[in-house]
Amino acid sequence: MTEVSVIIPTRNRSKLLELSLRSVFWQRNVDFETVVVDDGSTDDTPRMLQSLGDRIRVFSHERAQGVSAARNRGIAEARGEWVAFLDDDDLWAPDKLELQLQALRRDDRRWAYAGAVEITTDNRILAGRPPASPETVVKELMVRNTVPAGASNVIVRKEWLPIPTVFDGSLYHSADWDLWIRLARRGPPACVAKPLVAYRFHPGSASLDLDGMFSEADEIERRYGARVDRSGFNQYLARLAKRAGWGRRALRYYCRAAMAGNRRYVTREFLPDVWRLCSDVLWSRMHRLGIAQRSRPPRRDPHRLWKEEARLWIDRLVREVPLQSVK
């Protein structure tokens, strides 16, 4: 019997999907099947999927129904004992499934997550840090989405999933968070504290819908009586805005974070955050004017080793598969 069903929802991203699929195919020591749900792609995705033949099972939605509906469809078609999700732009380390299954059996748990790093469209590592422990994850899920890297990180026992709705199609940014809360109520997860997942940040994309994220956090609060950490959430949105190059919006979110925050944030972290934002903006302006060099001196990074570990397997994956043009 198939151990794991890997479920990949995709839409119009054939180039990135190809790399994601290769990161699935190099999984070791696990008996798995790959279920791709094509959510109404209009590019060459169908042709690319067909060329892979019987290595994958493909299901298509004629009309786009959203990523949650696509994942739910994948779950319905899955034959494996476990289901693991992978988004069409994210990557897995070769031992991701193997190590997670080991951890699940060792701790006798029904769902598991791993550590992650964030990567850019050209596969450089942006950020990453070790994940929180299972106890912390369960305890703090009502405060923030403590499972890193979204859905691509998690593997879960199929018969243990809540039916009929696994991923809630009326949520977009928080459909995974919503599911983790419901899973955590049934039992604690297992954790593999290694950087096994790389999830992609698309800079300045239209999908960076910060207000939408905010309203969905409201919905999570309403649904589960959670108390979302507003300050932390605003800090997170500020970081996203900063990365997308929206200096003024970032500043606004930092200010909101300070207003919603505890004294510690206001006194210790707020000013350094704003200072870093201003200096980043200034630096990029100076660079544009030709005064400064492109590469600025690196900051001290407490999670350097973690990123190095991820870089090893990401580089190997990318080198073995040259990517010509990535959108």
Added chain:
Amino acid sequence: MDVSVVIPTRNRSALLSRTLRSALRQERVDFEVIVVDEASNDDTPALLSALGDHRVRVLRHEFPRGLSAARNHGAEHARAEWLAFLDDDDLWAPDKLFRQVSAASEAGRDWAYTGSVNIENGRIVRSAPAPSEEEVVAALPRFPVLPGGGSNVIVRRKTFTQVGPFDTRLDCGGEDWELWIRLAKHGWPAGVREPLMAKRIHSSNMFGETDRIVRATTVIQTLHDTPIDWGRMYQWLAERYLRQGRWLTALNMSTKAAAYGQVAGAAAMLLPHVRLRLRRRLGLQEEPPPILSDHRAVLARAWLREFEPILDDSAG
């Protein structure tokens, strides 16, 4: 046959033709449409006889019997396994019935709901997330949590006969909610959370007849002996009064909502309106209404385009 669609209608031929088109566009289900014409005296009968679609049957009432009775009459003539109701001004996504039927069959449930958006003059004006199944079962006796009114739910015909028809005492407001309460007592629903229907908001729809809803709510409270969540109820009503421009009544309702504990909600609803009125008073330039660009609005726009000229299309 999979689904019987019951459409009660009265003197709304222009809207009805769009609604019928969205019903007849349903994909991958075998269905029939039963239009119950409530003594229309406009060109509705002409429109219906000109359809020439073998899937459509028409029942005509010579005197209007009311919405509940019309739906019940249509349901009596249904032959399919599932029953779906559609109001004559609402719109369905082409995969609405299929996805509800398959979700319910897979989960072994006897009724199913979906998400909804509200449209007004070609704009999506509301696109809140759909409630979860747990929430529906827990909150229905206290508050009409299901969006979209009578056009949302599909139910097994067997269950409909068992749980009972729409209550004809509640007409024009609350009759759908009352039946959903009984359905929730019968068993759990299956939810398709994406917005697969659109509720139209216009001056002549039931939605406006807010006073009747208050009365209906009191009736439901006695009928089912349930603790109504008046805080949310008053806030919901205030929203409707605001939409009608009945500013003072809305203020009154919000105060009541606040008194029942919905302080933040009432304030959040009133603030944009206060701002708008202030700007008007000060003679400042009016802002265009915001274009909703959340995930649900985008999904809904993708299928709405086919049936309705959508003004805020550029955001999709």
